[in-house]
Amino acid sequence: QTVVTQEPSFSVSPGGTVTLTCALSSGSLSTTNYPSWYQLTPGQAPRTLIYNTSTRSSAVPDRFSGSILGNKAALTITGAQPDDESEYYCVMSMGSGIWVFGGGTKLTVL
């Protein structure tokens, strides 16, 4: 089964820029994987940030952006805020109704 890999943790200074990535264990990333990104904060419903690689969900600040970097999906936070300290997950569509989440990245802002 395909595994989706994310950096386990990352740290960024307030106001800094950080790029989190998401890679498939086998095969090349394709637009048909429709990579999307979610923010998970304890006690809250997961928040959809980015879908279809680079489309921001409604009410998501433009400091969050999505892209493809090489063979990886990427989430970039430009001008990180203390409230951005959270866990971030990507998910890939594998086709045939199957989804695979990445292991998540714990982002620290300090």
Place this chain on the structure above:
Amino acid sequence: HLQLQESGPGLVKPSETLSLTCTVSGGSIRSTSYYWGWIRQPPGKGLEWIGSIYYNVGTYFNPSLKSRVIISIDTSKNQFSLKLTSVTAADTAIYYCARVSRGSYSFFDSWGQGTLVSVSS
């Protein structure tokens, strides 16, 4: 405004069946523009997709859980449900329901708050 709310027992005994319901408000579960899914997060671990149901189409499951999962829809109550059989402590997790947008691309566009289910005797 769409809302999803999980409900069900917070404690299940090992070997028994975990049953959860997701109540959808502010939208119809019969919409052909969306389908519905279950995702979980065990303590200290990442998110795991469990399965999805398309109204009037069918169901799809995580291969690692497929033999133990049943997902169904009750259109009269605008709800969908998850049953996970033969549970063990490894099934202890926060369980989320979500709506999945269909179309040219798909993504999880709305989520419930999640409900913690513990498996313990």
